Amino acid sequence: MDAFEYVAPRTLDEAYAAMSNGKTTALLAGGTDVIVQLRENRRHADQVLDVKHIPELMALKITADGGLSIGAAVPCAVIYENAEIAAKFPAVIDSASLIGGIQIQGRASLGGNVCNASPAADSIPSLIAQDTRLVIGSKSGTRELPIEEFFAGPGKNNLQPGELLIQLKIPAPKPRSGAFFNRFIPRNEMDIAVVNAGARIQLADDGETIADAKVAIGAVAPTPLVVPAAAQALIGKPANEETFAAAGEASAAAATPIADMRGSVAQRKHLAKVLTVRALRGALERAKENS
Amino acid sequence: MTTVERPDYKIIGTSPIRPDGAEKVTGAARYAADFKPAGLLYGAILRSPHAHARVIKIDTSEAAKMPGVMAVATHTDLPAAADKVEAIGESAVNLKELSSNILAHDKVLYHGHAVAAVAARSHFEAEAAARAIKVEYELLPPVLDVRDAMREDAPLLDENRHTKVMGGQTSDKPSNIASHNRFEDGDVEKALAESDHVVDREYRTRMVHQGYIEPHSSTAMWNSDDTIQIYTSTQGAFGVRSLTSQVLAVPLSSIRVTPLEIGGGFGGKTVIYLDPVAAVLSRKTGKPVKISMNRTDVFEATGPTSGSYIHIKLGIKDGKIHAVDATMAYEAGAFPGSPVGAGAMTMLSPYDVPNFRLNAYDVVVNKPKVAAYRAPGAPAAAFAIEQAIDEACKALKLDVLNFRDSNSSREGVKMVNGVAHPRIGAEETVQAALASDHWKSPIEGPNRGRGVASGFWFNAGMQSSVIAGVNPDGTVNLIEGSTDIGGTRASLAMQLAETLQIPFEDVRPVVADTDSIPHNDVTGGSRVTFATGLATYEAGMNIRKQMAERAAKLWNCSEDDVDYIDGELHCKKDSTKTLTFKEMAAQQARTGGPITGSASLVARGAGGAFATHIVDVEVDPETGKVEILRYTAVQDVGTAIHRAYVEGQIQGGVVQGIGWALNEEYFYDEEGHLRNSSFLDYRMPTTLDVPYIETIVVEVPNPGHPYGVRGVGEVPIVPPLAAIANAIEDATGHRFTELPISPRRVVEELNQLS
Numbered sequence A: 001m002d003a004f005e006y007v008a009p010r011t012l013d014e015a016y017a018a019m020s021n022g023k024t025t026a027l028l029a030g031g032t033d034v035i036v037q038l039r040e041n042r043r044h045a046d047q048v049l050d051v052k053h054i055p056e057l058m059a060l061k062i063t064a065d066g067g068l069s070i071g072a073a074v075p076c077a078v079i080y081e082n083a084e085i086a087a088k089f090p091a092v093i094d095s096a097s098l099i100g101g102i103q104i105q106g107r108a109s110l111g112g113n114v115c116n117a118s119p120a121a122d123s124i125p126s127l128i129a130q131d132t133r134l135v136i137g138s139k140s141g142t143r144e145l146p147i148e149e150f151f152a153g154p155g156k157n158n159l160q161p162g163e164l165l166i167q168l169k170i171p172a173p174k175p176r177s178g179a180f181f182n183r184f185i186p187r188n189e190m191d192i193a194v195v196n197a198g199a200r201i202q203l204a205d206d207g208e209t210i211a212d213a214k215v216a217i218g219a220v221a222p223t224p225l226v227v228p229a230a231a232q233a234l235i236g237k238p239a240n241e242e243t244f245a246a247a248g249e250a251s252a253a254a255a256t257p258i259a260d261m262r263g264s265v266a267q268r269k270h271l272a273k274v275l276t277v278r279a280l281r282g283a284l285e286r287a288k289e290n291s
Numbered sequence B: 001m002t003t004v005e006r007p008d009y010k011i012i013g014t015s016p017i018r019p020d021g022a023e024k025v026t027g028a029a030r031y032a033a034d035f036k037p038a039g040l041l042y043g044a045i046l047r048s049p050h051a052h053a054r055v056i057k058i059d060t061s062e063a064a065k066m067p068g069v070m071a072v073a074t075h076t077d078l079p080a081a082a083d084k085v086e087a088i089g090e091s092a093v094n095l096k097e098l099s100s101n102i103l104a105h106d107k108v109l110y111h112g113h114a115v116a117a118v119a120a121r122s123h124f125e126a127e128a129a130a131r132a133i134k135v136e137y138e139l140l141p142p143v144l145d146v147r148d149a150m151r152e153d154a155p156l157l158d159e160n161r162h163t164k165v166m167g168g169q170t171s172d173k174p175s176n177i178a179s180h181n182r183f184e185d186g187d188v189e190k191a192l193a194e195s196d197h198v199v200d201r202e203y204r205t206r207m208v209h210q211g212y213i214e215p216h217s218s219t220a221m222w223n224s225d226d227t228i229q230i231y232t233s234t235q236g237a238f239g240v241r242s243l244t245s246q247v248l249a250v251p252l253s254s255i256r257v258t259p260l261e262i263g264g265g266f267g268g269k270t271v272i273y274l275d276p277v278a279a280v281l282s283r284k285t286g287k288p289v290k291i292s293m294n295r296t297d298v299f300e301a302t303g304p305t306s307g308s309y310i311h312i313k314l315g316i317k318d319g320k321i322h323a324v325d326a327t328m329a330y331e332a333g334a335f336p337g338s339p340v341g342a343g344a345m346t347m348l349s350p351y352d353v354p355n356f357r358l359n360a361y362d363v364v365v366n367k368p369k370v371a372a373y374r375a376p377g378a379p380a381a382a383f384a385i386e387q388a389i390d391e392a393c394k395a396l397k398l399d400v401l402n403f404r405d406s407n408s409s410r411e412g413v414k415m416v417n418g419v420a421h422p423r424i425g426a427e428e429t430v431q432a433a434l435a436s437d438h439w440k441s442p443i444e445g446p447n448r449g450r451g452v453a454s455g456f457w458f459n460a461g462m463q464s465s466v467i468a469g470v471n472p473d474g475t476v477n478l479i480e481g482s483t484d485i486g487g488t489r490a491s492l493a494m495q496l497a498e499t500l501q502i503p504f505e506d507v508r509p510v511v512a513d514t515d516s517i518p519h520n521d522v523t524g525g526s527r528v529t530f531a532t533g534l535a536t537y538e539a540g541m542n543i544r545k546q547m548a549e550r551a552a553k554l555w556n557c558s559e560d561d562v563d564y565i566d567g568e569l570h571c572k573k574d575s576t577k578t579l580t581f582k583e584m585a586a587q588q589a590r591t592g593g594p595i596t597g598s599a600s601l602v603a604r605g606a607g608g609a610f611a612t613h614i615v616d617v618e619v620d621p622e623t624g625k626v627e628i629l630r631y632t633a634v635q636d637v638g639t640a641i642h643r644a645y646v647e648g649q650i651q652g653g654v655v656q657g658i659g660w661a662l663n664e665e666y667f668y669d670e671e672g673h674l675r676n677s678s679f680l681d682y683r684m685p686t687t688l689d690v691p692y693i694e695t696i697v698v699e700v701p702n703p704g705h706p707y708g709v710r711g712v713g714e715v716p717i718v719p720p721l722a723a724i725a726n727a728i729e730d731a732t733g734h735r736f737t738e739l740p741i742s743p744r745r746v747v748e749e750l751n752q753l754s
């Protein structure tokens, strides 16, 4: 690790100013990715900019329209300890409560998880399935984009120089809808997903037909993956095992994993199917509770 | 369960709080990396990015100019070491090879092999400078798998290595097979031919690491009078002293090694890596130099245990093991010295086997040189034989535990090395397993299964010394040289308290440095509570004798008329004359001065340890994940000195075995790069991955120890690999003969994926 300066701006403007002072900057939210990367010389920075003192990035609220707005640096533990959020956005909690362990969750943020852009990140498929939008800021203002357009490759996001992530916005859950996230790890904690999957479904008035659906899978491609073919296999069909199995097959087909120390190609494609089906079962249960 | 009437012990068998507990719990205890003398410099090591390469040139000129850098060292700073073998506890090491493992000479032999070192004013400056050292390599093809390495046309790690065979001969052609040994008795061919059933299978295990929490760290001070002080994390301070003196070619007595608290070793801290390098950098700078490994260094460049290939033919006749024909090849890593011999010698020990032929090969590969790991060699051997037995029992519809009972080894049965077992508890552990609540409770439900396996470990004796000094207030300082890795301060203090019949809290154990106590062999081989315990007992008896002599003088009677009962001296002839231990202690000054008992010995008669384990698993066929539902470990411990620590040792061994069975493995890519050198990707079990491990402590006292002690620390890691594989077979109908039985392997097999 090389020596660096530490700066902790109090406002977005201070942050933008510090980000354009010509130094290589590493943003620090919970630090559970970036500190490890700096220490292991996988990344170098002249300055580390701590975003945890910027109010917008630490704000967490359910908005007037019933949506959820999560400041980019809010720690996972703060999210899952909020009972109202836990009740209304259980799929967010699925992710927030399994990233790392308790100590990590006291620091780790969803913004950091998203910006770190790991193909195996445990919040991303769940956030994609819930149609999350990202609010990105820079000196010249803010822009919004759907989360699935944010990723450029393993560890690479589409932020431009001078930009930072301010907020994640999740729309209000529709009636008769539910979302669910799950992952597979060889151990029961402290592990990186071999594959993960998030799903959201909305049931039609009849309570049986799937009116809308979205499936996203992780650790099976250079970036987390939306699986439109899985949604197609679901929409208009009855919410049952046969339908879910077809969606699972679509996930397996969409997966283009690598083989490494964490898993083989065949295993990952198979798990993409299994976890998609399990995510859909969980989503269905929640959709029924939400009717 | 006890097999003989247990003496009426006061302290033995209880579970007092460890003397070193408060310091460790509060964080006050000092570990090697905490040691910071004034003027300390920090060392860093440059390691090979290649698995196999010739070192053409090392250019340290840029590094030497980097900020903060005080010295640079390469192998040219180490004197040429003798080509001779030195014993270190349960294993042995060739000094020349040790020296080239510490800093590579003309070749690097594994990814992570140390090449050069730097000392700088800060750790980060040292790291940066190490990265600035330029090394020119000529790449050579790596050999990673034990069977590939044995092929005639395999690339050679050392062109001058020939296979040593029993009887002192060597092969004509150079080879990666460092040695080939054979254990044989009876007529195996005939016995297999006449067997009712023969299991013929191959088994494979992968290289695994002990996974101790504390990375290696050493600080050396080379003083201007050429004395050297070393503060380090080790299982054997005397081993560090002797190996370092030979690698540096300095007199043994010029080195003083202070062992600091140790955060785990399991055999991996019986060798040296950093100490001579820190010493050389200290000599060059005149300052103390500390080198600490990080987790990646520990995985890449310390000693894990061997990956193995074992081929077994097991013949059963009339419900008895009739013949075993086995070929066993173990990876030694970069230099010879795998525990294949111990694997062969332990494999059949739980049983009475009339005909056997075991061929054992020690094979070098481009991976780190292995070191001892808890019962070195035995778990892989048990993984093979205990599965073969399970398979045979299932084929012949025999109960797996009853079969083990009726084939059990016992006193008088010879091991494969020709040595007959003394009184052992092999049958007793199997019988206790048969009687256990676990065995008697049914296992029900889909995808669930139960497995059992047995195991054996020799345990070691070797050299120990202690000094016990009585304080005027009646407490006793117990000075020992066995580093305390598993609670031995407590287990030794308990034995002294029992011998002197004084309260446990009145014994103050201290682990001394190498200048302050005579020689002690390593803390390894489950030997300390046994061997240093024996020395402690003798020192205690020695104190009792001196006290009796002094009482006799005070009382004007003969020494034979003084009894030592319940920590009190009594005059047989005059019941009014008594002295408590404390009163006698207070009289030391006027009865002849301080009373000191000491003992130095080579302990013989380390009783072997046997274990039988039962495990229930549930397998998720969709993901391949195996959950351990229930685990019971039955073990003959001789006499449990500190009951809770005995149970802790058993539970710890089982947990390491669970990790080895299910997830742990050194994962190399084709070029020989270690790809999982972190606890994230080298998956040891967490607390959430293991159930409470139930223990059944069987006590068949070891006749070789006054309190019946047997080593307990190692054998619990022997049965789990096979027990779990057997349980998974029971649950799924699939037999997994290759470790780890990871979710990947299981899901691929159950779903026929690849």
Ligand SMILES: Cc1cc2nc3c(=O)[nH]c(=O)nc-3n(C[C@H](O)[C@H](O)[C@H](O)COP(=O)(O)OP(=O)(O)OC[C@H]3O[C@@H](n4cnc5c(N)ncnc54)[C@H](O)[C@@H]3O)c2cc1C
Pocket (backbone or CB within 6 Å): A026, A027, A028, A029, A030, A031, A032, A033, A034, A035, A036, A051, A057, A072, A073, A098, A099, A100, A101, A104, A107, A108, A109, A110, A111, A112, A113, A114, A115, A116, A120, A121, A122, A123, A159, A163, A164, A165, A166, A190, A191, A192
């Ligand atoms: C022991 C351990 C276990 C872990 N387990 C898991 C797990 O189970 N699942 C999982 O998905 N991850 C896991 N992680 C990884 C990590 O904890 C998560 O990715 C976490 O969510 C990162 O959040 P953070 O706030 O700590 O990010 P940081 O480390 O602070 O930042 C992560 C990255 O995002 C950038 N960044 C941070 N904030 C912003 C911003 N506002 N705008 C732009 N860029 C920004 C940083 O510069 C950095 O590149 C684990 C890590 C550890 C150390």
